[in-house]
Amino acid sequence: MARRLTFHIFRYNPQDPASSPHTDLFRLEETDSMTLFIALSRIREEQDPSLQFDFCCRAGICGSCAMVINGRPGLACKTLTKDLPEDITLMPLPVFKLIGDLSVDTGTWFRAMNERVGSWIHTSKSFDPNGEEERMDNAVAEEIYELERCVECGCCVAACGTANMRADFMGAVALNRIARFMLDPRDQRGDKEYFDVIGTDEGIFGCMGLLGCEDVCPKNLPLQDQLGILRRKMGWTAVKKLFRFVK
């Protein structure tokens, strides 16, 4: 017997003066291999065409579809209904600005984050179209890739106690990004420059180490390790800075 699922979905359209925040109930018969992407698309197309939510790749790759699923941030396209109880509660991610219903504005947040951490290779060299590429060890390339797998879904930010309390906290995702560039031999920034970006309460020293972030990361990024490494490095840089100052 197929289960009959009940969806409790947060609804609010800030553009509509007649709308106020509430929860709507939708019922759906479960089908084989049903994901939340399939379920929500069906609800929109068969029951309420105004329902707002975001999907793009529907394959767990692009990071569009993060939402709070029965209390836990995750990617909706990757979530099978068979792994959930019959009652499913869906809420938009906190921290990010609400666009409507389950849709939030991650684009603005992540662009600002990328600007803030200087998320690009900082180098004084210029590209020579006729030359050979700079060589790199394959192991280094693979290590960089491991940290670059983040899809900017925002789950770690939504699950982070600090980020929920203070809007200026950069979040594990930003710290992971910095770690990615610190690993990269092409980036010429030194420890001091990195420290200037993240050596504050808005960065590494604001992190309480509760690790809500790593638990929810759908890409299983080693956020905990990176936070640890950074904290040690930054602590050391802080000491050196102080020392120089005293001298």
Next chain:
Amino acid sequence: METILTDLLCIGAGLAGERVAVEVASNGFSTICLSIVPPRRSHSSAAQGGMQAALGHCTMGAGDCPDVHFLDTVRGSDWGCDQEVARMFVDTAPIAVREMAFWGIPWNRVVPGKSSYFKGGQKYEKVEPGERKGLITARDFGGTAKWRTCYTSDGTGHTLLYTMDNKVVELGVTVHDRFEAIALIHDGETCTGAVARCLKTGQLRVYLAKATLIATGGYGRIYRETTNAVINDGSGAILALDTEVVPIGNPEAVQFHPTGIVPTNILVTEGCRGDGGTLLDVNQERFMPQYEPQKAELASRDVVSRWMTHHIRQGFGIKSPYGDHLWLDIRHLGAQHIKTKLREVDEICNNFLGVDPVTQLIPVRPAQHYSMGGVRTNKDGAAYGLKGLFAAGEAACWDMHGFNRLGGNSLAETIVAGKIVGERIAEFLKGYETQFKTNTVRDRLAHEEDRIQRLRARSAGKENAFQVRDAMQIELMEHVGIFRNGTDLQKAVDTLQEIYARAQRVGLRSNGIGANPELGLALKIEGMLQLAICVAYAALQRTESRGCHAREDFPARNDRDWLTRTLATWQKGHDLPTLDYEPASKVLDLAPGERGYGVCKIISCDGEIIGD
């Protein structure tokens, strides 16, 4: 009404749009990118395989050079491509790959020493030389003579797009994400920007630009089963068709991939079959050997897709709530192999199907994969028909893919075309002045506001936009799919015309306020149907088989009559496109001949019959 002025308006912020933006912004011009989603979520991020460039660093790529890449590309296109463009493309690709390395891509590198690899289920050994250590390496892809596909593990598109967007951030290029262009602003001769709808608030905004670029990606979503992202619904082609003067090149050239998983059509790699996986039917029996005794599951992409569809039509498909499908069986490869060599397949099956491929069968069927057709441009990326309009990437028909795109050639196209077209646009902008005609802008805006008003008021009718879209997708899938024939195509054209009439009577069921998703679809459903009819009608007219276009009633490739590119435009009030033709290539560096795989009966330019 907010109006924004810029030198270049890029409609689309995937790899192609951003590469153009980077080039133009680096030349000092103001540049704005629009995107339906934040740029890093564009479909480019989903490409896993890699990007072709003839570097020739790894052992299996030794001796590779742009000339060999050129031969592969032209053959792959079944001589449907523009050879001048293919030449520019192969020459620039190595530079483009190195430039991406300079900007931060962690390309996989040559590791000296012995290693093993599989081919056709067999294990072989290779040795990488010490002096190449640390240079960009490559992997094997179908249709190429050498290992030429540069990659970063299984996330090539992701790293390319993130690196490109990093560059966009570094240069301070403005991106307006969640803005969807819904109409071009033009007077029939010159394009001067676009009207866009904000997908946060629902407000319209006017963008005035000296140059406008369409880089909106493919249009797979006009088909029901596609590997494409949900936003790839052809809005770039629709913008072009709506002008009445800008043609879509080769709309009938649509590529299918054999193994999309059911129900979500996420791609599982060809490697499954390469490593020895088999296809089974409803009786759990292999069927490919009966059709292709020699190559069986390892025949070329389009051939396997064709037989799978045929077998389902014979009643051997497995019924499911999502339609009929077949099985892919990789169980016999063993857990060890699956969890290492096919790790990604293992994850996709577990995550999206709740199926463990080590012990269970994978439901698959062919799915639409790539749009070779698109906004027709010249080799500089300038669109035919309107001054100031350009196109690049999958949205364009630049045309180095002709009738079949080789794996890895699309990521390469986005970046190479982006670079070249970007340079040309910068040249175009130098000293260029245009006039923004207030009546043109006002009329266009009023027209869009009126459309929205009418949809909300349901003044044209009460047709349900989602149902109209479904009907269109089914019709294309059933009758303009992998196999084509005159009867089915005619049926499709007729049915699509009826659906087009319904599309003109769509009315909203919801209130349409704000970022309303139903309104988003309703605004482009007519255009989607025009595009669908272009695909079906152009396929009906092309009485030959070339690349992915397989006519059961005309199985030969006919160079005598069809060494041409289709150009489709749409006149207001018509229910069929106007089709024109131009030579596939002005220059024939490589004279038409056999591809070396697939069907080989050819009617040559002088009418001689080759093969068969």
